[in-house]
Amino acid sequence: xxRIGAAVAALLLAGAGWGAATTAADAAPAATARATACPxxxxxxxxxxxxxxxxxxxxxxxxxxxxxxxxxFAVPGxxxxxxxxxxxxxxxHQSASGRYIPVGGGAVLDVHVGAPSYDPVTGAxxxxxxxxxxxxxxxxxxxxxxKDTRYAGSFEGETQxxxxxxxxxxxxxxxxxxxxxxxxxxxxxxxx
Numbered sequence: 634x635x636r637i638g639a640a641v642a643a644l645l646l647a648g649a650g651w652g653a654a655t656t657a658a659d660a661a662p663a664a665t666a667r668a669t670a671c672p673x674x675x676x677x678x679x680x681x682x683x684x685x686x687x688x689x690x691x692x693x694x695x696x697x698x699x700x701x702x703x704x705x706f707a708v709p710g711x712x713x714x715x716x717x718x719x720x721x722x723x724x725x726h727q728s729a730s731g732r733y734i735p736v737g738g739g740a741v742l743d744v745h746v747g748a749p750s751y752d753p754v755t756g757a758x759x760x761x762x763x764x765x766x767x768x769x770x771x772x773x774x775x776x777x778x779x780k781d782t783r784y785a786g787s788f789e790g791e792t793q794x795x796x797x798x799x800x801x802x803x804x805x806x807x808x809x810x811x812x813x814x815x816x817x818x819x820x821x822x823x824x825x
């Protein structure tokens with residue numbers, strides 16, 4: 634009787650271990666799937682939307698995400714149809730003057746947002762950027778993709794920003810209510 638009890642106990646323990654191994658193996662693909670769930674298909678070609686705005690730019694913030702770095706342009710009152718143009722350039726040149734503005738990184742995105750950095754009625758500054766200088770309040774320490782920012786000025790209802798990135802990587806532009814979002818992927822494969 635003792636042998637039968639020992640055999641049953643051994644089978645139960647073996648079954649419990651086998652079940653645990655199966656559960657761990659089943660969980661591994663799910664963890665891998667989460668690790669590679671970054672969006673893909675953005676491309677690196679120029680992207681744009683119409684409309685030059687009369688609603689001023691108030692702020693520019695950045696954020697780090699698992700799959701991309703993000704820049705957000707706050708345009709309160711701009712709605713969900715804020716004009717923009719985003720494209721890779723060899724060198725950043727200010728729209729108003731043609732002046733060359735150096736931007737660090739392996740590639741440069743020239744970002745135009747259809748919102749002036751001043752109030753069109755009063756002329757009061759609404760975003761305190763200085764031409765050729767990094768964006769005020771933006772610290773890119775620890776970012777995987779973003780390497781540098783430069784304010785290129787505001788001209789004819791548009792604000793221009795130079796965004797230095799690690800390399801020419803895929804990006805997307807999202808229009809949200811009162812915000813324009815530029816995401817630049819960490820790589821081409823969609824993996825983290």
